[in-house]
Amino acid sequence: MRIFEEMESEVRGYVRAFPVIFDTAEGSLLYDEQGNRYIDFFAGAGTLNYGHSNPLIKKALIEYLQRDGIVHGLDKATVAKRAFLQKLRDTILTPRNLSFKVQFTGPTGTNAVETALKLARMVKRRSNIISFTDGYHGMTMGSLAVTGNYFYRDESYGARNNVAFMPYDGYFGPDVNTIDYLRRYLEDPSSGVDLPAAVIVETVQGEGGINVASVEWLQQLESLCRELDILLIIDDIQVGNGRTGTFFSFERAGIHPDMVTFSKSIGGGLPLAMLLLRPELDQWQPGEHTGTFRGNNLGFVAATECLGYWENQDLSEAVAYKGAIIQSELERIAEKFPELEPRVRGIGMVWGIELPQPNVASEAAQEAFQRGLVIETAGAEDQVLKFLPALVIDESLLREGLEIVEQSLAALAEKRQQVKFGRD
């Protein structure tokens, strides 16, 4: 580990939570260089929905490289890009009656978010954007400005211009409809909140702590946007690509956003990001928004394979089946440890157990790692243990991982009990 401590910036994060040197990975298993095995419930923060070293993706990439397929092409036309666009249109967009155009951005999620915010402001000629409490949209200046958590922001390195935060669904508890709240601000010319160019929202907040917006809330948000001529941007970077059971996470609400930011699992583990936009919003001049790594061809090759999973219902059904296992197991586990005050929430294959007492979720993740499970925390205070296994995980591995979670919480509950007795 010394080289990482010596050479790599203090900013490094996950290496501290999982202090081993990983070497190989396959499906939902990771191996360190000593050959120790770890079940992966983190899936690269939602990047590996199709698993590590997916055999279909691996085969296509090896073949492409072996025939000297072009790897870097700026935004030139390539065979790999054509195949991806055709597959996206035929497998995903047309069957869903979505007529989006596709803009390839720089390779990470935050590039897609920056592009969406810039385009919305340009088209509407308004600078304000509405974002939501606990929202997470990336680390570059524009995306950071619409990210809630103070930990990532510091007003000294960039004031958040032209962004207003509004309460997400459930922020004030179940009895307050936060769309009414938003409406009041937007309709009152004296509220201090200017009419925004766009609203940016996650249908399920991943980094924010697995907060699931209700269908009614999402529908009301869409209606409000239509009524007041505001663009609706869905950030589907973490919970798109089938995570909630449908390809796009907004499908369950039957809404049609104006733009969708998309990245993470679309590249099957390779960097690829894009903005999907209604054709009438495509008001760019040629080359007006550019970048060296817009759509890498290995990403396209991988992505075309990923989309193959959506040619039938099998993956959606598998997500429903395994999601139900996660839910029932987590609810059972939560009932077993009332002293930890656990609260379970989620949808599809994105779940969280909120453990509100200080440090409990982080300690649970550490206990789990010692038992061979890679699992992360989420939420403003890292108070949520976050379940994000690959969608293609085997049922037996899924159950094995959930058992480790149960053992980890049991160990924690016991430790707390001992501390309590020690004190009494």
Ligand SMILES: Cc1ncc(COP(=O)(O)O)c(C=O)c1O
């Ligand atoms: C919803 C959402 N938007 C944007 C991003 C930023 O993506 P990236 O880290 O690839 O820039 C993330 C990353 O976790 C995310 O979860």
